Each structure stands twice: as C-alpha cells, then as structure tokens.
Amino acid sequence: MSVSPVTAEGGTLSSAPQAKVKLPIPAILFYSALVVLLFLPVLFDLLKQWINDENMGYAFFVPLVAGYVVWLDRAHIMEVPVKPCWPALALVVWGFLQMLLGLLGALSFLSRTAFILTMVGVVWTIAGTAVIRTLLFPIILLFFMVPIPLYVYQRMTIPLQTVATNLAAFGLETLGIPVSQDGNVLTLPDGHSLDVVDACSGIRSLLSLTFLSVAYGRLFETRRWVKIALIIATVPIAIACNAARITLTGILTEYKPDIAEGAYHAFEGWVIFMFELVTLLGFHRLISFLRRRSHA
Numbered sequence: 001m002s003v004s005p006v007t008a009e010g011g012t013l014s015s016a017p018q019a020k021v022k023l024p025i026p027a028i029l030f031y032s033a034l035v036v037l038l039f040l041p042v043l044f045d046l047l048k049q050w051i052n053d054e055n056m057g058y059a060f061f062v063p064l065v066a067g068y069v070v071w072l073d074r075a076h077i078m079e080v081p082v083k084p085c086w087p088a089l090a091l092v093v094w095g096f097l098q099m100l101l102g103l104l105g106a107l108s109f110l111s112r113t114a115f116i117l118t119m120v121g122v123v124w125t126i127a128g129t130a131v132i133r134t135l136l137f138p139i140i141l142l143f144f145m146v147p148i149p150l151y152v153y154q155r156m157t158i159p160l161q162t163v164a165t166n167l168a169a170f171g172l173e174t175l176g177i178p179v180s181q182d183g184n185v186l187t188l189p190d191g192h193s194l195d196v197v198d199a200c201s202g203i204r205s206l207l208s209l210t211f212l213s214v215a216y217g218r219l220f221e222t223r224r225w226v227k228i229a230l231i232i233a234t235v236p237i238a239i240a241c242n243a244a245r246i247t248l249t250g251i252l253t254e255y256k257p258d259i260a261e262g263a264y265h266a267f268e269g270w271v272i273f274m275f276e277l278v279t280l281l282g283f284h285r286l287i288s289f290l291r292r293r294s295h296a
Contacts, residue, residue, distance in 0.1 A: 028122070035122055039115045058211055063145060081128070091124060157201045169181045184196040194249060209238050209277070213280060245269065
C-alpha cells in the first residue's frame with residue numbers, strides 16, 4: 001500500500017516546481033558563428049558596399065544600435081521562458097535556400113536578407129518564440145543595413161529628384177535668381193547649370209534620417225503615435241532640406257562658382273544633414289511641448 005506524502009495541514013504535497021531553463025547563450029553564439037562563416041562571401045560583399053556607397057554610410061551603425069537595444073533589454077530577455085521551437089528550423093533552411101538563389105541569380109538583396117532570416121531562425125529554434133518576440137525591434141533594425149533593391153531605389157529617386165528640382169527652382173526664383181528648368185537641370189543666368197542627379201535626390205539623407213528616427217523613437221520615446229509621427233516627419237524634412245541645399249548650391253554657383261563644388265559641396269551636405277537631425281529633434285520637442293500644454 002502506498003502512502004501519499006502530506007503537509008503539516010494534512011494536504012497532499014505538490015510536486016516541486018520545474019527549474020527555469022536559462023537562455024542558452026553559448027549555443028546561440030556557436031550556431032550564429034557557423035551562420036556567419038557560411039555567409040562570409042555575402043557579408044564581405046555587403047561590407048564592401050557600405051564602404052564604397054555613400055548612400056549606405058549609416059549602415060555601420062545599424063548592428064551597433066541593434067546590439068545596444070538588446071543590451072538595454074537584456075534583463076527582460078533573460079526573464080522570458082525558453083522553449084526550443086524546432087519548426088523554426090524551416091526558417092533556417094529557407095534562409096540558406098534564399099542565399100543560394102540570391103547568389104545564383106545575382107540578387108544581392110535576397111542573399112543579404114537571407115542572412116538576417118537565418119540568424120533569426122537559429123535563435124528562434126534554440127530559444128523559442130517568447131525570446132524572438134523580445135528581439136523583434138532589433139531584428140527589424142537590422143534590415144536597415146541591407147541596401148534597398150535597385151528597382152525600388154530608382155522608383156524612389158526619380159520623384160525625389162523632380163520634387164527637389166522644382167522646389168530649388170522656386171527658391172531661386174523667389175530669391176531673385178531667374179532659372180531655366182529643363183527636367184532635372186537648372187540653368188542659371190550666367191550659363192552655369194545645376195544637374196540634380198541621383199546623388200542630389202535626397203535619398204541618402206532620407207534613408208539615414210529614417211533609420212535615426214526609428215532608433216531615436218525606440219530609445220527616447222514610449223508613445224507609439226509619436227514614434228510613427230517621427231518616422232513620417234523624416235520625409236518632408238529630408239525633401240525640404242535637400243531642396244534648400246540645391247538652392248544654396250545654385251546661389252553659390254551664381255556668385256561664387258569656385259566654392260560650389262568639391263570639398264565644400266561635400267561639407268555642405270554634412271551641414272544640411274545635421275540641420276535635418278536637429279529639425280527632427282526639434283519636432284519631437286514640439287510634440288512633447290504641445291502635449292504638455294494640452295494637459296495643463
């Protein structure tokens with residue numbers, strides 16, 4: 001005859017609680033390192049574009065910011081339950097197949113995003129769904145380090161060029177400098193012409209500012225609607241500031257053509273981007289100020 005153990009109150013003892021499974025960080029690092037080794041050709045090609053493509057200058061900061069966000073959330077990540085999700089292995093397999101498809105078809109966007117998907121699949125398989133949920137924002141951030149497809153880039157650049165050229169022409173006319181506009185080319189009275197090429201479309205500052213607005217919103221804002229407003233605000237800010245830059249270049253070309261190009265032109269771009277960033281921060285402060293006034 002078996003006897004059930006009882007408590008001092010006469011009730012049956014409950015079974016001991018199961019020990020909490022710790023996040024298997026060594027396993028995650030090991031298999032992540034294997035993924036990095038397998039994707040080395042893709043990553044080297046990506047790094048080369050970061051170095052040579054001025055549009056991707058901000059990409060060096062993407063993994064750093066994503067890692068910093070993970071570090072900030074480390075306590076919460078360590079607390080969530082760990083439960084391996086073996087079906088997530090399908091995402092790992094998908095990532096490898098997508099990498100092969102991208103390499104064979106010379107589709108760099110596919111092979112590069114495949115790296116992120118494969119890393120997500122590894123962590124998902126080892127740590128489980130709950131952990132992946134806590135890492136969702138850093139994962140989204142990582143996609144900013146992958147250049148957008150050429151087709152999408154061109155579809156974005158053309159309208160941005162047109163808007164920037166029209167605004168610059170309006171600005172110069174308003175300042176008393178008559179211009180003749182032919183497409184994306186502005187001809188000044190002295191015969192000098194401004195060709196608003198792809199690099200002058202504002203796509204570079206728009207991509208950089210969008211990434212910064214997303215990261216800034218995550219680190220310094222808790223209200224979701226404000227985060228969305230900051231992202232939306234990057235579009236008019238980037239367009240207006242880029243048009244101002246072209247207008248300023250037109251003024252310098254008219255009166256001081258020797259300093260309208262070269263190193264000064266590049267420096268001018270950095271100054272304008274800093275102004276865009278300050279404008280974005282000022283917009284955030286304005287929202288906060290108006291909200292405080294409405295609740296006063």
